[in-house]
Amino acid sequence: MAGRIPRQFIDELISRTDIVELINEYVPLKKTGREFTACCPFHDEKTPSFTVSPAKQFFHCFGCGAHGTALGFLMDYEHMDFVEAVHDLADRANLPVPVEAGASSGEQQDSSELYTILEEAAAWFRQQLRQHPDAQHAVNYLKKRGLNGETAATFEMGFAPPGWNNLLQALGKSAGQIKLLLKAGVIIEKEHGGNYDRFRNRIMFPIRDARGRIIGFGGRVLGDDTPKYLNSPETPVFHKGRELYGLYEARKAMRKLERIIVVEGYMDVISLAHHGLRYAVATLGTATTPEHLKRLFRIVPEIVFCFDGDRAGRDAAVRAMENAIPEMREGRQINFMFLPEGEDPDSQIRAEGCSSFEARIAKSVTFSKFFFDHLTTQADITTIEGRARLVELARPRLQRLPPGIFREMMLTRLRELSQLETVKLTSGNKTTTKKQLHGKKRVKSAPSPLRVVVALLLQCPELSVLAGDPQRFRSIGGTGANLLVELLELLQTNPKLKTGALLERWRDKEEGRYLAKLAQWKPPFEDKTGLEAEFSGALARLEQQLNEICTEELLHKAQAGTLSTEEKDRLQQLLSRSKQ
Secondary structure, eight states, X not given: OOTTOOHHHHHHXXXXXXXXXXXXXXXXXXXXXXXXXXXXXXXXXXXXXXXXXXXXXXXXXXXXXXXXXXXXXXHHXXXXXXXXXXXXHHHHTTOOOOOOTTSOHHHHHHHHHHHHHHHHHHHHHHHHHHHOTTHHHHHHHHHHTTOOHHHHHHTTOEXXXXXXXXXXXXXXXXXXXXXXXXXXXXXXXXXXSOEEESOOSEEEXXXXXXXXXXXXXXXXESSSOSOSEEEOOOOSSOOTTTOOBTHHHHHHHOSSOOEEEEXXXXXHHHHHHHTTOOOEEXXXXXXXXXXXXXXXXXTOSEEEEEEESSHXXXXXXXXXXXXXXXXXXXXXXXXXXXXXXXXOHHHHHHHHHHHHHHHHHHTOEEHHHHHHHHHHTSSOTTSHHHHHHHHHHHHHHHHTSOSSHHHHHHHHHHHHHHTOSEEOOSSSSOOEEHHHHTSOOOOOOOOOHHHHHHHHHHHOGGGGGGSOOGGGGGGGXXXXXXXXXXXXXXXXXSTTOOHHHHHHHTTTSHHHHHHHHHHTOOOXXXXXHHHHHHHHHHHHHHHHHHHHXXXXXXXXXXXXXXXXXXXXXXXXXXXXXXXX
16 A cells, blocks of 8 residues: 555445446446456457456456556556545545544645645736736747747746745735745745745746646746756655656646657747647656656656757766666667757757657667667777676666566677677576576476465455464465465454455555466356365365474474473374374
């Protein structure tokens, strides 16, 4: 679970949501036995492989592997983040979203008031652009940049007039309002008392979060003051490392986004939109962070970074590449686009138009090419020493790639460039070789009893009542045993939880992917009697495993001569049982 929302509320939300009814709004479902099927909305297919289980409150595609709960469907299909999806389902169920335990209702109210004061500030800035005597300077600047009133209205641009306390006088009518303006970051407290406006003589750009709420501002100076661009400071609702300017507007303009282009400034985003390119966003005075990339890849499979062609642009591209490494995997694409020196996205699209600009995007440099081109500028691969240097430069970076096909293909390219048959990724003895990549498939072994027990609990959570005291299974050891104990304790305390609610408990955790995979398994028996028999059999095998562990421990103590009377009796019972 993420955010400030109690786990119990997520459980209730999942139980109240009919996943079949929800998904049927987007994809026509057809009843097939106990489940519902459709052609998958997440990849192209002619034969339905997308299934929805009302009993589990879970969907799964056997074609592309997409899976999840009602929350997961909204996040994947509507490109919502977790909190947005929770609010959407809560609105459907007519449930208020509560604050988690430990956070006061006053804090929630404070955030609500911050959003309100920021909306009021944005409305005031827009009014100044229309009515203030000095606003003509701002209007002339926007016209000079080729923008019109319609574009300014789309992005709700405004004007902060010259002067130290215009906004303060307009909105700071009480001590409470002044406190909110300070907390929202639009006024600044003086060192010796009093306050003044943060933004003065600037064109104003409201910054919205994923739900469309204004969370901060950017301001472009009209005079000679510095800095040229000024952003709101970090506040309870504004975090520069998470937000992207123009993302809300891009999603609002285009129902289905295929790619997003990341540029450097507010005016770049607005100018590109004005000329017909509606999928540009900008970072807020920071380098692109892993959090930015995670968010963008939830929305689109392709990200294009656009940089100036000078040295500063190349350096910024390298930083973006380094931050992107942990997020790169098959199905995701990052490209790097470099403009002619002296040009930026605004000037370039004004000079050549949208079609030519998009043709440049189509020719942008792939992540893999930029990665190796950058490293080979630091290593002369025509020499043995240079090829060795290339491997040493690439190895720590490739270690940061998620395991998978993309990583293996990057290793293959490194082997080609270094002319090596093997490339050691770790400092130990493990080596990745062609033979390992294309060797024989492992023979599948029978699932362990622990795996079977966990899988059956996901199919039929009420089986947990048959398991007895969960704590005894910790003796088995390992993360699987700990997960089983947590799962049983949760279900024995909350016997009405469905599969979907269970999976939400482990969202964004390593164990969550493991549980989601087990939830897709179809047991040999679908009736409850058959499931109970299978579960009891797996529990019996687990008990046997526990007895073997206990016997081994007691025999070890017997050899050391440290057995108590009770332990001797226990050992004798276990040895007798093993002979039966």
